[in-house]
Amino acid sequence: MLLHATVIGTGATLVMDAWAIVRKRLLGVPALNYGLVGRWLAWLPRGRFHHHAIAATHPVRGEQAIGWIAHYLTGIAFAGILLGLWGLDWARQPTLAPALIVGIGSVAAPFLLMQPAMGAGIAASRTPQPYVARMHSLVTHAVFGMGLYGAGWLARLIADPNWSLA
Structure with a gap:
């Protein structure tokens, strides 16, 4: 199950990252700074969970790497949740609904x-345009759900290249 979760979660996270690039080019929406996630995580062992504004918190060495690794591990964890709830049968025959439930639910x-x-408030309530931020988050997590579905099928086809829908 761990191998399936790793492949599917990594694939879905790559889809999500590709969406961030497309979103930036088409809509001018900047990509998330995973270094700030790394900064938040690096401050946890130091006893600091909440930050007024994470961008104003003192940077930590390696925060970019920490953030990106956490980003992909989170994608793998949500793929694990998908497989934990729907079982390896889902990986043998991926369906869209469970992937979207987990993807959108991951928001x-x-x-x-x-x-x-990180100081943005519940559901981005402290941001300049909370409804816009929420919509971007929902769409991005729906894209992640589509990525779970697509990566599930890709993993299925790699595992058995002779398999077909017919």
């Missing part, structure tokens, strides 16, 4: 944990 992590802890 709870930034809304209820990351954004409040």
